[in-house]
Amino acid sequence: MSGAHSREAERRGLSGAAWFAICLVVAIAAGLAVRAFVAMPYVVPTGSMRDTIVEGDMLIGEKVTLAFDDPVQGDIVTFESPIDGETLIKRVIAVGGQTVDLVDGAVYVDGEPLDEPYVDGRPSYSLSDLAGSAQISYPYVVPEGTVWVMGDNRTDSKDSRYFGPVSLDAVTSKALFIYWPLSHVGAL
Known part of the structure; x- marks a missing residue:
């Protein structure tokens, strides 16, 4: 009887270990799937979006x-x-087909000045004179299949003014909310 009892305990132990392994594999696969297709955490590396988002x-x-x-x-x-x-x-x-212009530190899209309270008065000038820039001339028509991106901290951001438009294929996510530090938690 004791041999049968130990085989039963052994079977349960293996079954428990197997279940644990299956649950672990499923959890890892689910986490990887969420990261690949649903949402991803990011840490902001620079101050180019200050004061909306900080380093x-x-x-x-x-x-x-x-x-x-x-x-x-x-x-x-x-x-x-x-x-x-x-x-x-x-x-x-701006998105593909729109025209971006920089006039006296203000950004214009399709001839209209943008209302940009998030730049906190920082001017938006061309970065075409910087070494290594894409040498953008204004007004600039954004090619289809691309977006024109700029940091909110216009005086400290290498963005489309420097490297040109960004392919839609290179866009990896839309930022939803800041979750850390607690003092900055909020929707974007």
């Missing part, structure tokens, strides 16, 4: 809507830098 803020970017809709003007998006592939975060200023 070290942790945020969630969602990916689902990008499967159905392109980003629109005003969206804050993450994307792969056209220069080095690093993940950056900036605001969409």
